[in-house]
Amino acid sequence: MASIGIDFGTTNSVVAQFAANALSVLSIDEPPAQWAGLGFDRVLPTVFGRGDDDRPIFGWAAKQRPGSLAAVKRLLRAEERADVDGVEFVVEEIATLIFGHLKRASAHQGVAFDQAVVTIPANSRGLARYRTKLAAGMAGIQVQALINEPTAAAMAYSMRSAHEETLMVVDWGGGTLDVTILKNIDGVFMEQSSKGIQQLGGLDFDTALSRIVMDTVSDPSKWNGSDRTGFRLDIEKAKIQLSTAEQVSVPLPGGEYRQVTRAMFEDAVRPQIERVREPILQCLQDIGAQASDIDAVVLVGGTCQVPAIRQFVSELLGRGPATGIDPMTAVAEGAAVASAILSGELDDRDFFVSTEHALGTIILDPTSGLAFSELIPRNHKLPARVTDTFIPASDFQEQVNVQVIEGDPSKSLDDDDNVILKSWTLDFPDPQPLGEITLDLTYSYDIDGILHVTAEDSLGNVLLSDDVSYGQGVEKRDLPKIANRVARTLDSDRIETSVDRAASALSAAEQRIVTEVKTKVIPFIEDAEAAELRSLISSAEAGDESAIPSLQSAVRKYSYLL
Template structure:
């Protein structure tokens, strides 16, 4: 008895760090067991199965009342519960409504503008992408706990290499919200290379061509005796297998629209059904030369169509061509020719498609390696990095780079780069700047990320002000700006006036839609209440805005009586009464409408008051 217990304890890891591949379509969890201990042997990760018993966990969230449901159970509701079911949320993570204009029409669920990040409407409730991702991560955490039999609180999560800082921070925030301490965010192609390189015979220069559900990445690495040095990375965070599904769906939709006179994309449920049928056609065509599509339309008719591989490839080719430029750029950044590579590794579900394999072959001029498990390799790599960070694997080491250039705004709306892309981390950079106006006493430090010259074309990460500069002619002050990125990829920016020694610094935490305080607040709320909280917040915001309108209108009543007709005054008073009534409820559309009505009824008054202000100020000047 006793010896048995000791053995089972030895196999148990008191505080495991799991690896998570948080995918656009599917997510996976992996783990390197401590029992693989003989220190010199390879430490192999195992893929953990979900509570539903599968290693692939669909990144789909649906809601039963207020309770989120994740995985296959949610995926099954993708059509019947199209409007309550969120998929591909990763494409929304860390993005604003304006970033996603092109996508809004392609998803069955509604996107709404919000402060900072885009909001997702599910039934009557509003969520951020961080909250939806947290629901997925929570399910992964529970699955890992069920599989390992111990609490799991720490994780390494993978993201596309080309994710920008706000997308990475949003992923971290989602992890925290799910109760996970995210020890490291690592890039998917890099993670894949760690798993690929477990076999120590695999050495030399490799390219990882990673086409996922929603993102494309390419990384060039040097593998040597357990060192994994990233030489260059590139990609497109808006390109993936989803786009192939969408291309099929759109072709079918325009045929249906032609036949029936109704665009099936106008109906969320039909749209979801078309996308799912298209995904199935795509998957079938990776095995066989033909696939059937059959969809029952709302009219009761059935739309049927046969897809040949040729037809599909015509649609897919222009999309896949978009992977060429990033590959060539990555090679150029690494200072290599395609013939220098010893292997091209394909990663991601869509790389099962013959056309994708052909495209990769054509770009790199060699037969790609399809031997790694395209779905599991990223999670396995995340688990290896977790093992390294736990201090158990001292043979492997990942030397990573920053994927996008970092800099600040300078005169003329141009970006000045301090840390160019593909710089090894940790890294530091310092540069001296000066003022461009005489007697300027403060400078705005605007931190940017991206490759373009103009500020407006890059991503704004943060802003802060350095004050207290001595009054001097333009060009005289010397302000040293320093950037510091640690191994976790977290950026610290400081600005220092060399004359006075005055210094300002910040840790860059870009706006992914939720402030730290907001995340804290959510953590405090119970698991079941997170969703209700979001709704409550939304109601509270709308009410606050409406109250401001109400107070402003009530203050102006005396002036209204003086300046407006009796009818107009009566309209305002009725509108005020209506808004007061609406504010007694939690009905968001009702409050918004009443508030708009009150605003409309006071337009004339506002005009008269404005004229009055102008003429009285003219009077003052003349007197």
């Protein structure tokens, strides 16, 4: 089976495969002829809409239809619901439908898969990472790892340039800007530093170009939905054409045209272009490097094709961008390389990712009040497992509130950069005098993008063991309903595989599987489905050697709950 990488992008998504020691990108949509020549022949617009028969439509079919929803990826940061042509959808369901469509469209190209490496922006918050993994899982795609988009791009670049080097990747797509410095040492990729800006990308450049044209339109309120959709597409196309042409004509509803020059566009977006300076310099400062220490600058993402951006970055770093990669598909190609590494198909390469934001908890400091206590610092390599010890604030304290915070410890707690991911109120079973009891808090963060938190007091009582599902978005109990509804909508069957049993008796690993199914799956699914799983668990515990692999196979469709 091929190793699959998925770039789930803000404006466009890409599926790539590594097979027979070669990379290829799947053609998962058919763009209009005038767009195919602009580099869109191997990408699918990340747009969701409703067709005439009320069935979901995707990609170009949705992008050209009024009322469709674009930039779904941005909604994963905080939004719970979204309106699509007058109908309200849960955001997780929309994202799941898109992942399901990517899987189905790939199968139509002869590439069936049930696992993949999925990319996320390096500056992506915990909520967006969790919900991305959740949506892929509900679509029947087991996420081997969530890796940062710049790291994926560097891995794609290295397949053509295997030199030992220090790389800076500027990944500027439709929705976000990420800058990452990595080292490539004998095919091992190690993130050194990463900094980015959320909600700054090609969509914002489209808005700036749109304003130039709209300022010349007397009464756009007369435009209907189709007029506005067509105008938005023409603006995006004009922006792309200005990367190779000095001026373009933008058609308006009604038959008029407006001339826009590259100089006019560059003046309008100059403030956005200047903002790339900060993350570039911050990454260099993080590792104590100069621009001259960078061996290659890799520019990926559609926005990096704007000539003014390429020139600005080149002047800032004193070198031109590397060549030999497709900015539109490099991230997905690198994800496919990562998948091949994880599956063992590529055994001479490896990669290590790191955190973009610090993770910690909130404590009461006797001198300064509430403070951010850091457990996993920014730029820490993953996987990470860190334990810190805390003491109660008072004698015979009966409860403690544990809050997971993500952000920047150097900033105030109420700064926008600091976000509370989840909190728990824990009971001390045996309260003690001050100084007689402590609390060990452990954060475990793997490359699957999920943070696990445990808390144990010094008396041996485990007070907490939970995954941080970030407490937002759809309720967990509703997830199986969404997954089943998506599967029916897409008419897609899950691909099941069996797992060989390692031993006839329940080992510690098998017992862990049983426990996870009991606590994380059974409480959230329908009674009839739960009964089947309970029966398999009973058989396994009674010594049936076939029960554990059957249980693992049966529970695969609920992997998003695990």
